[in-house]
Amino acid sequence: MQVLTAMATLAGFVSIFVVASTFAFSVSARRRELGLLRAVGATPRQVRAMVLREALATGAVAGAAGVALGVAAAPALADLLVLGGLQPAGFTVRVGALPLAGAYLGGLAIALAGAWAAARRASRVGPLEALCEAAVDDRALPRTRWIVGGGALAAGAMLLVAGVTGAADDMITFVLYAAMALIVGLALLAPALLAPALVSPLIRVVTRPLSRRPGAIGTLVGANLLTAVRRTASTAAPVLLTVGLGTLIAGMFELRAHGFTLEEAAMTRAERVVAPAGTPGLSDTAVARAEHTTVADPGDGVGGESVLPTTLYVAGGHVTGAGVNPRALRGTPGMDVVAGSLADVSGRAVAVAESAAARLGWRLGGDATVTFEDGRTARLRVAALVADGSSARDVLLDRATVRAHDPSAITSEVYLPAGARPGEPGLGARIVDAGAYRAAADAEDDRLVRIFIAILIAMALGYTALSVAVTLLMAGAARARDFAVLRLSGATRGQVLAMAAGETCLVVAVGTGCGLAVAGAAPLTMRAGLSAELGVPVALGFPWPTVLAMAGVCLVLAVLAAMAAAARGQRALLPSGAAADPGRGER
Incomplete structure (x- = not known):
């Protein structure tokens, strides 16, 4: 769905951009014609309406052709998405009247939106433009264009910052919108940037x-x-x-x-890493053997680190959770504790990502009511708050708690620290290099x-x-x-x-x-x-x-x-x- 949403967003943006630049050039090339219309009595409103009607007529014809081409090309695009692994096998396209009508009306809206700025510019052409013979184009940019262009550049910069600091899943979205904003800003200010004095x-x-x-x-x-x-x-x-x-x-x-x-x-x-060998994940036996019998330091007692992913349901939505070995959690590198202590995480006491706690209204030392995958509701105590970058999951729980409520959860790997002396990994498991x-x-x-x-x-x-x-x-x-x-x-x-x-x-x-x-x-x-x-x-x-x-x-x-x-x-x-x-x- 993310792919199709991004494609639709990009198609709309590029279409408006292309229509706007094409109509801007058309108006610039027809200044004498528009000036002649003004000289014979046409009002600015009539000139603006003429340009918009041209855009509407062009959009009506092009929209019909686009809908027909889209219907013909949609199955091929679906096959490409399945072939590339972006959609599951069996993904097909169903043609409906409502999406086609929406696409057609959207095309008309894009045509009008793209031509709006050019129509306003055309309405400002004066009657004396009909007498202009010079080809030199040295008109200053309007103040509105400077404001909108500068604002678009600023918005693009802020979106870039959000892309850097945001979650990995949101990176492409932020980058896409940042690119759109920067390109719009640069295109609006291009006539000034291409001024003869500069270029x-x-x-x-x-x-x-x-x-x-x-x-x-x-x-x-x-x-x-x-x-x-x-x-x-x-x-x-x-x-x-x-x-x-x-x-x-x-x-x-x-x-x-x-x-x-x-x-x-x-x-x-x-x-x-202890990884699955021909199985969807690691069995609890293989995980226990890797975590408790593969000891790097005899005084440590914990040799491997793993997570048991699950989903916790809360009022109005859900959060991601992970079952961990509490002793291994305390020694996890890069775990930035904002408040509380990881030593208290065990049983029903959990660690929560800072942003998730703020979003859900959970406080340190308070209770959090959640529903597990088996449908049972329980109260968890927030024992620690960790920085968002420290964990890929919203809530870190005791592994035994997750297993008791989510029997189908599967561990995908166990990380073995430096100096570990692993034994036989067990059935359905293999030991591989971490980098590979x-x-x-x-x-x-x-x-x-x-x-x-x-x-x-x-x-x-x-x-x-x-x-x-x-x-x-x-x-x-x-x-x-x-x-x-x-x-x-x-x-x-x-x-x-x-x-x-x-x-x-x-x-x-x-x-x-x-x-x-x-x-x-x-x-x-x-x-x-x-x-x-x-x-x-x-x-x-x-x-x-x-x-x-x-x-x-x-x-x-x-x-x-x-x-x-x-x-x-x-x-x-x-x-x-x-x-x-x-x-x-x-x-």
């Missing part, structure tokens, strides 16, 4: 090799980008979305996964998460690839007159196509750079936080293959779309006698 030195450096070649292609590429900042920002926005979202999700997963491995290694003193066991246990979880991330990135890439192509085709149509003027001035067909390709490469580079700025700062901050929290350095594994793959796909699609638009623009406006290149060779 002109960079563009001059990048286009200098082209400027040294014969002809004016390099000069035209730089000048066109600097005089059409909003067009550049609108075209770079989908690339920013793809690279930033994909890189941030993949990079932070790699970093957090490495941090979890180090955290597990730091919290356990085990060198070897942790790697094998984490490998399946990591595989599932990587499949999950690949699905999210593929969805984002599909949406944004379409947006890149559509935006560049629209830009090429709006610049058909410019291309024709270049041809009539003596430029060959190849030179015009080279100019369009050069501009597109720089735009993709700008979007990739902004995406890396979003995705690069967050893992660096996370690495510092995790290193300080764990007390050991955490390696930063940046997903360069993912970055290069996403940027490469965007670049290829963008260049093809830009060259197709430039070629079509030349054919559309050139006189028939001038459509072919003059016989004077490349300039």
